[in-house]
Amino acid sequence: MKVWVELFVAFFKTGLLTFGGGYAMLPVLKDEVVAKRGFMREDELLNYFAIGQCTPGIIAVNVATFCGYKLRKTWGAVWATFAMILPSLLIIMLIASVFKTLTSYKAAGHILAGVRVGVCALLLKVVWDLCVRIYKNTQNKIWAIFIFAVSGIGLLLGHLSAVTVVVFALLVSLMPLFIKRGKK
Amino acid sequence: MLFYEFFCIGLLAIGGGAATIPFLFDLSKKYGWFTPEDLTDMIAVSESTPGPIGVNMATFAGFETAGVLGALTATLALVLSSIIIIVLLNKLVNRLACEEKLHTLLKGVQPAVAALILNAAFQIGMNNLKDWLGIGIFMSLFLLMFLYKKSPVFYIVLAGALGYLFKL
8 A cells, every 4th residue: 555655656746846757857756766765776767768768658657657567567557657647737727727817918918929939949949959869879860861851841841740740750660670570 | 539639649749748749730720629829838838837748738738628628538548548558568578679679660750750840840930930029039049048958947938038028
């Protein structure tokens, strides 16, 4: 019973105290799960992050699911994930319910206009960082640039949907796996 | 409907938070549940409140669409795909080999994700950078992000303050 409570507290706190998700929550999670509670070793946690990043879905949720599963199997996974998303649910619903009223003030219009410009800059920075990371970690750089270019052109000129682009990229990345198998 | 769409986003948004944004843009076009402007505000709120961005976005988008029930549905659908995949992955006997294959596969998708987010940023830019003042603020914020590694919250607050000051 105690493990369930501890599991909940650890992930609730992580959800509440981290901004942005992904690797931003590593320090808090390390503190809560490794140092304070000894649920797992640090290298295990880092390993979960590595896998969580390359499985579909939100990285933070993937890591919570992995940790929960390690301690209490399937229901542990569900429980840890629930604890992790609960702060988001509560806080965002609260903000969302007053957001329209708040933004109807005249001053808010100017602030929001500024914020939207800021969001655009932030997203561009995200793309930049992602491109740098991909370029550093990929051996086949020309291939990566090719996929980037084809997706980009498809989005701009073909107005493809995000689903189409991701499925296309998945299929294209599947090809080398089959070719390798054929050679054997 | 809401459940199905967010379940798919959970399945296909590879690489976390920001990867959900392009999918939400498609949703706004497809159903008109919320406008692109709403979505831009959601990104700002999600970045500057606690919790993973992807989860925050799903809750907000769900709430805009169908209130509290919508928020719960969208968020649960989003995380359900994660839970299913990871529990399955854990049940596999040959987990390590499988993870390695998944890794090579999803690494190939990353450039496409970058293109998707770039396209989302481009759309937001087209809608919101209307005059030279806006473009100037945009450029200076972007430059500042390279010079100082501050949290996104800092830049969102700064952008809001600049917008108010210059009556954007």
